[in-house]
Every structure is written in C-alpha cells, then in structure tokens.
Amino acid sequence: MAQVDIIHLFKQAALEVNGKKLDQLSKDTVISKLGLDSVAVMELVSYFEEKLNIRMPDEDLAKVQTLGDLGGLVKRLVPPGTEVSW
Amino acid sequence: MTSTREEVEIGYDISNEFFRLWLDERMHYTSAVFDAEHTTLEQAQRNKSRWLADFAEVKPESLVLDIGCGWGANLEYLVLERKVQRAHGLTLSRAQAAEIMARKLPGVNIWCEDYKDFTPTEKYDALISIEMIDHLVSPAQQQEGLAIPIYREYFNQVAKWVKPGACFGFQAILRDRVPRGRKDLEDLKFTADVIFPGGLNPRLEELIAACGQSWEVIQLNTRRVDYGKTTAEWLRRLRLNKDKIMASGWGTKVMANGETVWTNYERYLSTCVKAFANHWSSDVQMKLRLKD
Numbered sequence: 001m002a003q004v005d006i007i008h009l010f011k012q013a014a015l016e017v018n019g020k021k022l023d024q025l026s027k028d029t030v031i032s033k034l035g036l037d038s039v040a041v042m043e044l045v046s047y048f049e050e051k052l053n054i055r056m057p058d059e060d061l062a063k064v065q066t067l068g069d070l071g072g073l074v075k076r077l078v079p080p081g082t083e084v085s086w
Numbered sequence: 087m088t089s090t091r092e093e094v095e096i097g098y099d100i101s102n103e104f105f106r107l108w109l110d111e112r113m114h115y116t117s118a119v120f121d122a123e124h125t126t127l128e129q130a131q132r133n134k135s136r137w138l139a140d141f142a143e144v145k146p147e148s149l150v151l152d153i154g155c156g157w158g159a160n161l162e163y164l165v166l167e168r169k170v171q172r173a174h175g176l177t178l179s180r181a182q183a184a185e186i187m188a189r190k191l192p193g194v195n196i197w198c199e200d201y202k203d204f205t206p207t208e209k210y211d212a213l214i215s216i217e218m219i220d221h222l223v224s225p226a227q228q229q230e231g232l233a234i235p236i237y238r239e240y241f242n243q244v245a246k247w248v249k250p251g252a253c254f255g256f257q258a259i260l261r262d263r264v265p266r267g268r269k270d271l272e273d274l275k276f277t278a279d280v281i282f283p284g285g286l287n288p289r290l291e292e293l294i295a296a297c298g299q300s301w302e303v304i305q306l307n308t309r310r311v312d313y314g315k316t317t318a319e320w321l322r323r324l325r326l327n328k329d330k331i332m333a334s335g336w337g338t339k340v341m342a343n344g345e346t347v348w349t350n351y352e353r354y355l356s357t358c359v360k361a362f363a364n365h366w367s368s369d370v371q372m373k374l375r376l377k378d
Binding site: 031032037038039042043045046049058059061062063065 | 225226228229230231262263264265266268271272275278289291292
C-alpha cells in the first residue's frame, strides 16, 4: 500500500523548492503563517501535484488553510488504498 | 481589511490624464462587452453599461446608486443616454470624485466615502456596482477563510438600501485557475501587490454563496473573453501613447516596487491579457433581485 506523509512531504517541498527549513509542523499549522508568499505556496502545491501525480482543483485549494486541510484534499485525490498520514 | 483609501488611490490616482490616454473616452476602467454591433472599445463600454442598466431595470424616474463609480463613466451613461434624472455615486478615490464633479453631470451626486460608512437618505430603485467588490477582501483575509462572510455582509448591507423588488446590476472580476509556473505566479502577485494592493478578486462560487441571503440570482453572464479584448485594447493604446506618457513625466514616476509607472503598467496589462486568455481570471455580470 502506498503511503503519503503530508508533513514530511511539505518539509521536503519547502526545502527543495523554497530553500526553507521548516520545523515543528503539525496538522493544525496554518500555511499562511509560515512566512511563505503566495508564489512560494503555489510552488509547494505544484511539488505535491508532481510527486503524487494529482491536480488539486483551484476551488478546493482556495479553502485550504492548514496542513490538515491540505492532507484532506490530498486524501481525496490519491488512488484508493493510499494511506495519508501526518 | 478592505482596501484602504490609500491603497485605492495607488491604483487610480497616478493622474486622470494618464488613464485618459489608454482608456475609452468616458474612462471606464472595467470590462467592456463586445458583440457584433459593438466592436470598438467605446461602443463595447457603452454596451457594458447598457447590460447593467437593463439588469438593474433602470428607468428615467429611477433613483440609482452606482457603488464604486470610478471616474463616473457609468453615471454619465445613465444620465445622458438612459435619461435617468437622479443618480448617486460612491467612490473612495478623491481624484475620481473630482473628475466626476468636473463633468457636471445633470442629476448626479457623489459621495467620497467607504460603502460601510454610507447612509442613504432615501431608498434606491436600482443598484449598479462594477468591479468594486474586487477591493473588499485582502489576500490575508481570504487565507483566513473570511472571504464569503465579508462578501455576504456587503450584499446584505446594500440590500437594506433598496425598495422592495429592486434589482442590482452587478459586475466583478473573478479569479479562476491558479497558474503553477513561477513567472506567471510572480506576474499575478506583482499585479496584486503593486497595482491593486489590498484587493483580491473573488471566485464565482464565493459570490454565489454570499449573495443568496438577500438576493436572487436572475441571470449570470461570464465575460472572460470580453475582458481579454478590453485589456488587449488598453495595452495597445498604452503603447501607442508611450511618447506622450513619458514626456508628461507620469511614465517615469517611480512606484513602490522601485519600477516606473510605464514599466509597471505595461507589465500589468500584459499580465491581464494572459490571465484572461489562460482562465486565470474571468469576469461576471449578474442580475440580482432583492428577496423581499
């Protein structure tokens, strides 16, 4: 069964795409409070989409505020049987 | 918070004469509506006003309010072409208010204040608002999930200003797909940060969710292609007038990001053309009727 660890992937994305090391992330972390501008956030979204081979609908992305929200959206889009954890 | 007077004035107060060089003769700074009979920018802008006045069911005896009336282009259409005897306008920009006063439009009164502070002296027969809602929610508020509540508060407040059965001719720029490429994202961010600070275009579903408490959506037309044509024509006219813009000194004025007005406005309008072509942005006109 495939596994996706949202926090691990988010940290990896921030480091690879934005060169930013993020610590102490949780399900409740508010993405807009991480000091990333809108360009950086969308680059992270792109990273997730490429790695997971999904496309996040823009109307759903507009509602994402926390890493928990992001995980919930990813969970809906990955193939059945994929385990999404934080 | 909503765009402040200072933020609105960054977007509109460089110089009325600067905007006059690349907008149409009445200075509509919103999407036109093109069709087979309205092919020039001037014709298509009047056609836009016609659609909205029809949506608002405006008659000569109607008392009409234009919320976010810009330089008065739509008010001018209402009183000169629709023969409306009394039309009121609300704007936050002092330069725009001064321009409207200078036009000496018969039957027009202007309030230079925030809609939240506005207290109408009598109830209106019809409302029109053209792309003013794009200034109501900041990107930070959207990220906090406040967009729909703020739009709902707006729609509910203006509903208190009208007579039973009144209609509202409403137009908004919309955000749609989000590009994924860095250059495109930076161009959009530049437009939001430098040209229209403090504002964010709504998504269509946010507007529908927000307006329904007070207003029934009777008709809805998207105008993405029209806005693409409008901004392409603005860009063509801007470039055509480059010498005048530079010679006047407006073009070389430095803006907050350290770039000149010329550089910023050419980039902004080029980005708009791309945004409408690629579905990053759209535009909507809605006919709303008060739920009595």
